[in-house]
Amino acid sequence: MKSTFFRPLLEAAVAIFLVLGAARWVTGLFSKRTHVYQATAARQMRLLFWPLLALGAGLSVLPAVAMGEGPVSGFEWTLTLGFMAFTLVLSGPALLLHLRYWMLNHDTTLAFQPTDNRFEVYEAGQRLPFERRDLARVERVTCRARHSFWAKYDYLRLHLHDGRIITLTSLLTELEPLAVFLRSVPTERKGRYWCWV
Template identity: 75%
Template sequence: MKASFLRSLLEAAAGLLLVLGAARWLTGLFSRRTRVFQITAARHLQLLFWPLLALGAGLSVLPAVALNSPTTSQFEWSLTLGFVLFTLALSGPALLLHLRYWLLNYETTLVFQPDHNRLEVYEAGQRQAFERRDLAGVERVTCRARRTFWAKYDYLRLRFVDGRTIVLTSLLTDLEPLAGFLRNVPTQRRSRPWCWV
């Protein structure tokens, strides 16, 4: 009874996933590619998939050991806590960066069309007016630790002659095309083990 219910639930989920994928593919054929970037659920999932999977694996051990608590030895508890701490060390920095980047850019919209020479930034619905000549410099910070869960987190800081700064994070989009677009502006490239802003 239980196995048949789970099987039908999995079949329904697979069917729904197939229908949604086909609908997305079909609408992608007939729609124009947008150049407006905001924080979306797909971008969250793209960046958080492995950190959350590691955290879930680490935390899934705790209930099993806690339910067997009367017969669990100190050695088993120390192994469990060591595993949980290990997964927190793997996924924690990525989760902190994700939260920080979300706080910086949750109200930011980036309009980027390099073929039309168009770059616009909106914060809280208000357009931040600037021209390319208003940029005093660009700071491009990437992650040096390539084999970590936080390797995809990087940012671009636009510095203006009037003293303003705008920070665009990888939570909005991949920033490499944008850095290439701004190649004529004085750019300072840095590589850090952890790209905290």
Template identity: 75%
Template sequence: MKSSFLRPLLEVAVMLLVVLGAARWLTGLFAKRTHTYQVSAARQLRLLFWPLLALGAGLSVLPAVALSGPEASQFEWALTIGFLLFTLALSGPALLLHLRYLTLNHDTTLVFQPTENRLEVYDAGQRVAFARRDLAGVESVTCSARRTFWGKYNYLCLHLVDGRSIVLTSLLTDLKPLAVFLRNAPTERRTRAWCWV
């Protein structure tokens, strides 16, 4: 009964992933290179793929034990809860970081074109006015735990002379080229095990 229900769902999910991947690849061949970065579904999926897969694996054993009814032993429940807690420990920090970065940069648009010396940040459609001379410093924070699910989450904090700060997270784009572009500004590079802003 369970396999007759789950198998078609898995087949549809795999087929949908293949079709969406092929469509993205085809549109990437004919699209011109963009210099405008926003929080996109593709970027979110790229960052969340492994954490969600781990969480799904942990949650998948719970219904099997719960539906077995009173026949499930305490040992089976202990193993199930242990596996669920293990997968939550693996994926939970990445999911929390993702939600935090999403709240910070959901309405942010980054226009970055280094060949034309162009860097603009828009917040909710309004341009955040600053020039390179207005940068008091750049804080570049990267994750030291590279082999974890949250290893790709990092951020740049642009500190302006007037006291404002602009936070750009890895949900927008890969921040390494931007950090290289801002190399002439006073930069503080830090590594953390978990890049919470």
């Protein structure tokens, strides 16, 4: 009974995933490379794929055990809850970072094209008034836990002379090209195991 219910859902999810991936690939062939970065669904899915997969694997065990035929022993419940806790420990930090970064940058737009010396940040459609010469220093924070689900979550903080701080997270784009572009500004590089802002 369980397989007759979950199998069509799994097949539909795989079909949708393949169709969306193929559509993205085809449109990527004919689209012009953009220099405007936002927290798009594709970027979020790229960051969240493994954490959500781990979370789904952990949570899928509970219905399988609960709806199984026959009684479930205490040992089986212990294994089930242990596996769920393990997957939450693996995926939970990445999900928390993603939520935090989304809260910081969901209305942020970054216009960045180094060949034209263009670097602009917009919040809710309004350009933040600063120039490159207004930057006092740049703080670049990367993740040291390279083999974790949250390894791709990092951020860049722009400290302006007037005291303002602009935070750009990896939810927008890869930040290393931007850090290279701003290399003339004093840069402080830090490595953390969990890049909470």
